[in-house]
Amino acid sequence: MENRAVVWNRIKANPECDVLIMGAGVNGTGLLRELALQGVRCILVDKGDYAAGASSKSSRMIHGGLRYLENAEFRLVSEAVHERNRLLKYAPHYVMPLRTLIPITSWFAGLIKSPLVFLGLPVTPGGRGALIVKMGLTFYDVITGRNRQTPRHYFMSKMLTELEVPGLKPEMICSANYWDAWISQPERLCVDMAREGCRINPKCAALNYVIAERADARHVRLRDMASNATLDIQPRIVINATGAWVDLANRVLGLTTRFMGGTKGSHLVINNQELYYALGDRMIYYEHEDGRICITFRFMDKIIMGSTDIRVANPDEAVCDEAEIDYMLTTLRGVFPKLKVSMHDIVHIFCGVRPLPFSGLDYTSRVPRAHQLQVTDADDQRTYSVYSLIGGKLTSFRAFGEQVADKVLRELSLERKESTRERTYYGAEEYPDSEDAKQLWIELVSQSSGVDSARVKTLLERYGTQAEQLAKIDEPTWRQPLETLPEYTVGEIRMIAEQEQVLHLSDLVRRRTLITILGEANMAVLTEIAAIAGEVLGWDEDKRRVEVDAALKEAAGRS
Ligand SMILES: Cc1cc2nc3c(=O)[nH]c(=O)nc-3n(C[C@H](O)[C@H](O)[C@H](O)COP(=O)(O)OP(=O)(O)OC[C@H]3O[C@@H](n4cnc5c(N)ncnc54)[C@H](O)[C@@H]3O)c2cc1C
Known part of the structure; x- marks a missing residue:
């Protein structure tokens, strides 16, 4: 990626653009990639880091959303299943199949309630028995149809389920099993898409830590949060892809909207060997006694579990509170009653805000999850139109981006040049297509390169097939492990700091690597990494201390 100062000067030299995209989450970066391919000049900015919003705080499931069938969101589920399949195929370095097990405690529960929920009547969701789950999973299999990337669902008896996943609640009578997918690094996917967009269309630019702070009839003023410099750009269209912040960002553009009604969702990252082995390679998708669906699955050598769903007024103030932690641990004890999982096993906590549409519904789980686009046309007040992106899932960002891009192209009187439907993501070029091929690739x-195969495997998991080039870098620091965290090397940290628009230590440890999320961001590790990154970025001792403190706070789930 280009250096931040270089990008800023490039924008300054030519402040006119077709599209200004506000927000560099999965929707903003996905759109940049989509529009860049069509030859549209876009400038993408984020007030924070790439993926700093919901895109780094999700459950990391790439899924159709089985439970949305209950809300009759068939279009959403169908679109998401197809997008899941595309991600499995074109981003296999990040997106992998995930075996999922639903423990079931009744045959017929929900036969009355679920249709009422389905009809939109005000009843609490919950109590989903085997028959209702069977209907949902059959639909799931049907819509995947010919494009199948994962096996069909099946049911397992209580006895077999207990053999496969020991310790599940004794009331269970059977389990439903199906496949969805998970994403290891949505944060890097966002960075990669911004990088790819700017590479395929060098007229495009992407910058983190740049806020749109005010606007007049023709211009939007950007402020670089690092240098405090400002510049006025002249877009033809502004795309507001700020997720839960859409209404706040519209206010900057002089629009009063009430599109959003975000809910916060928290997750725990847990280090507990008993639970780790009980889960095996399965995600457990379970219903708590209040009807809320929770998930728990292995994430690398830890476990992710969540989440909560609580309305919030200001997305900037959303943090996980003690009551949420208690609630999540209680749900876990409900599904695995014999396992001892406690506060001491929690190695990281994260909380994000779902960019849901505003709704007066009583139950947050009933708020529609499908994405919508609201266009405010240009008029006497404003020479640019404003496209507000509402809702959407991590899973279906590409489809959403494609739909928005088609509208943009129409407004700009341009033809679509290329589709992203069958386009490989950065890092997945010539990715080995089976486990055997992967092994062979690693060995070769x-x-x-002369680098041991375990390290090549790690690089492949982190950077996709870019790993080949990286393994071959003939520079001593590339092979010098960190003293405090030998899974990373000094050269690797330097490369990220230099090439991926890192401004803060948190960018590096939370959104370019998995160090924080895996609970490894302790004082010693952060101090060592701050020294390496600080050398590249010119941090003095005071700055390093500030950066370490902020990263520690984030690691503890307090920011
Ligand atoms: C708890 C939780 C669990 C979830 N689980 C899943 C899941 O398992 N699977 C799934 O598919 N989806 C899931 N989602 C939904 C998914 O994460 C989001 O729908 C998706 O990430 C939204 O992306 P976005 O780009 O629209 O928004 P965000 O990722 O929130 O990005 C918005 C960006 O806008 C920036 N911004 C804000 N204001 C401004 C401004 N004025 N100027 C410039 N930039 C600004 C922010 O800094 C932020 O980076 C989950 C979400 C949450 C919160």
Whole structure:
């Protein structure tokens, strides 16, 4: 990626653009990639880091959303299943199949309630028995149809389920099993899409820590939060992809909207060996006694579990509170009653705000999850139109981006040049297509680079097939492990700091690597990484201390 100062000067030299995209989450970066391919000049900015919003705080499931069937969101589920399949195929370095098990405690529960929920009547969702789940999973299989990337669902008896996943609640009578997918690094996916967009269309630009702070009839003023410099740009269209912040960002543009009604969702990252082995390679998708669906699955060598769903007024103030932690641990004890999981096992907490549409519904789980686009046309007050992106899932960002891009192209009187439907993501070029091929790839790169195969495997998981080039870098620091965290090397940290628009230590440890989310961001690790990154970024001792404190606070789930 280009250096931040270089990008800023490039924008300054030519402040006119077709599209200004506000927000560099998965929707903003996905749109940049989509529009860049069509030759549209876009400038993408985020007031924080890439993926700093919901895109780094999700449950990391790439899924159709089985439970949305209950709300009759068939279009959403169908679109999301197809997008899941595309991500499995074109981003296999980040998106992998996930075996999912639903423990079931009744055959017929929900036969009355679910249709009422389905009809939009005001009843609390919950109590989903085997028959209702069977209907949902059959629909799931049908819509995947010919494009199948995952096996069909099946049911398992209580006895078999207990053998496969020991310790599940004794009331269970059977389990439903199906496949969805998970994403290891949505944060890097966002960075990669911004990088790819600017590479395929060098007229485009992407910058983090740049806020749109005010606007007049023709211009939007950007402020670089690092240098405090400002510049006025002249867009033809503004796309507001700020997720839960859409209404706040519209206010900057002089619009009064009430599109959003975000809910916060928290997750715990847990280090508990008993639970780790009980889960095996399965995600447990379970219903708590209040009807809320929770999930728990292995994430690398830890476990992610969540989440809550609580309305919030200001997305900037959303943090996980003690009551949420208690609630999540209680749900876990409900599904695995014999396992001892406690506060001491929590290694990281994160909380994000779902960019849901405003709704007066009583139950947050009933708020529609489908995405919508609201266009405010240009008029006497404003020479640019404003597109507000509302809702959407991590899973279906590409489809949403495609639909928005088609509207943009129409407004700009341009033809679509390329589709992203079958386009490989950065890092997935010539990715080995089976486990055997992967092993072979690792061995071959190991032989040609002289780097041991375990390290090549790690690089492949982190950077996709870019790993080949990285393994071959003939520079001593590239092979020098960190003293405090030997899974990373000094050269690797330097590369990220230099090439991926890192401004703060948190960018590096939370959104370019998995260090924080895996609970490894302790004082010693952060101090070592701050020293390496600080050398590249010119941080003095005071600045390093400030950066370490902020990263520690984030690691503890307090920001
Ligand atoms: C708890 C939780 C669990 C979820 N689980 C899943 C899941 O398992 N699977 C799934 O598919 N989806 C899931 N989602 C939904 C998914 O994460 C979001 O729908 C998706 O990430 C939204 O992306 P976005 O780009 O629209 O918004 P965000 O990722 O929130 O990005 C918005 C960006 O806008 C920036 N911004 C704000 N104001 C301004 C401004 N004035 N100027 C410039 N930039 C600004 C922010 O800094 C932020 O980076 C979950 C969400 C949450 C919160």
